[in-house]
Amino acid sequence: MTESATAPRYAPGTHPDLPPPRRTTGVAGWMYKNLFSSPLNIALTVIGAFVLYSIVPPMLEWAFLKSIWTAESRVECWDKMEVPEEAACWAFIKGRLNIFIYGFYPEAERWRVNVSFVLLIFAVLPVLYDRLPQRKRWFWYVAAFPFLAGWLLVGGFGLTPVDTDQFGGFMLTLIIGVTGISFSLPIGIALALGRTSDLPALRILCVLFIEFIRGVPLIALLFVASTMLNYFLPPGTTFDLLMRVLIMVTLFSAAYIAEVVRGGLQGIPKGQVEAADSLGLPYWKAQRLIVLPQALKISIPGIVNTFIGLYKDTTLVLIIGMLDPLGIGNASLADAVWAGLAREVYLFIAVFFFLCCFGMSRYSLYLERKLHTGHEEI
Amino acid sequence: MATVDRTVGGRRPGSTMGASEISISIHGMHKWFGQFHVLKDVNLEVKRGERIVICGPSGSGKSTLIRCINRLEEHQQGSIVVDGTKLTNDLKNIEIIRSEVGMVFQHFNLFPHLTALENCTLAPIWVRKMPKAEAEEAAMRYLERVRIPEQAGKYPGQLSGGQQQRVAIARSLCMNPRIMLFDEPTSALDPEMIKEVLEVMVELAESGMTMLVVTHEMGFATAVSDRVIFMDAGEIIEENSPEEFFKNPRHERTKLFLSQILSH
């Protein structure tokens, strides 16, 4: 037949395990399969390499190799370059870094922001990393963290009070983002369960809430928060603007989370609840132990997608006059000494947002992989 | 597996055996799905320790009948009394009955995010409030009894169908049920796995468990059942001892059904 002369024959039942053909494994195998497997693939590889070659080196030159890191003004920056405007002037950002981070938080009190940030890291750790020793005990700290951070940032009870309209910069982004993310998840889950429950009144209430919030742009809600809420509150009450924004952002994102989680709930076969029922598990335990872990796992990409959207939407608060990084950037660009360095400012802010969002996205992939219990050996 | 402890999971010592010999009693029970009359005037008494096989054509209401017994389906007329507790809308009663009645499903319905062991310990820990170590020890005993202790740490997705169904049986047994319901436990399995599940069920039957088994495995029916019930179009058409049932079916529909399932 067509067998090559070199292939040895084995008696039936004695065929040994052979290694796979050379071209299918290792670096060469990977390159062949992913870069050069077909004419189209080869063409795409060549085009890709060319595009990278023509973009990356000039970018590096602009951002690092030729950039200026110390100067007192735009003019001085450009004087230091061989050709004016040929590279980035990071001196501008460097000089204003504190404002970008803290907004107008009083300088003497900025240590409180730093401490809150460190506390935040310790609060996030047990939530994200489940192999932390004593994880259950850490959750007491996690639950206490919002109050602790709130006290540190706003002051009172022995600390100098700081007005929230002095908050700004990345600190403001983090405050709105972290609050929105951590409160919208539980609220969203509750809304999703309500919307899928058998109790008509509860269901209708949840549907109305979700559909109303989803039907209104976040900006409109923020305007409501900044202007109209005063009409609804008894006269004389002052209700902090930041607080109102936090509530609106949280509710907005909760409505989206609810729909994402509802999608996950629908992906759970009826047999799962029946099995839980047949074992005598009451409704809440069945939801908590059987349905939600599976539904949330399916929903991870959608949930993280919503969180990333929320995080980027925090920049909208600039429209109601809060100084988020974009607001600070715009204000800085109005400074006559530095005007004209928009590229640096916006790139800097973009990198900050990108790193945060990319981090969330990678974490969600890690989580998906970790929770995968399908047809695989561990 | 050399020896198997036949008392584990069977009748509990000191249970109310004398007090009520009747385990399940169903009287004049009707059920509708919307307008569709799915169960019609069902009457059935199951004695403690009795093993009953239910068979009948697809769509005749077998699943619905046994699902009414642990209230996965609600009946609209007549009464169902399980272990002395009447099934009503009282949620507490339903939870009590469910924790006393085990159920094994056609498609296993294992919890895919939990290991085999965790599947088994979940209900004892959260319903019976058993300490975790004790629950795990008991679960391991049942996993040994269904002959897969070595798979305890695996997830359902990593097990074969036969292994999954045996884990599902162990999961039910971990609640120490007085009654076990089986809904076509082998019909989703490849032929070579049917035997391993049936062996476990035979052993369970021999230990004295009260069992209601919806199955077309006639070998199982002949070997261990006390009574065979034939259903068609929502009615119990005929019931008899397995010998009589297979040798002298009385009803035309029964004969037709038997000729169909025995012809292949």
Ligand SMILES: Nc1ncnc2c1ncn2[C@@H]1O[C@H](COP(=O)(O)OP(=O)(O)O)[C@@H](O)[C@H]1O
């Ligand atoms: N949830 C349901 N809603 C409406 N009809 C149903 C439902 N479950 C089952 N049925 C119908 O009831 C009849 C009996 O179903 P089932 O008890 O599953 O039969 P069997 O188990 O004997 O095959 C079938 O005609 C089926 O289509």
Ligand SMILES: [Mg+2]
């Ligand atoms: Mg059925």
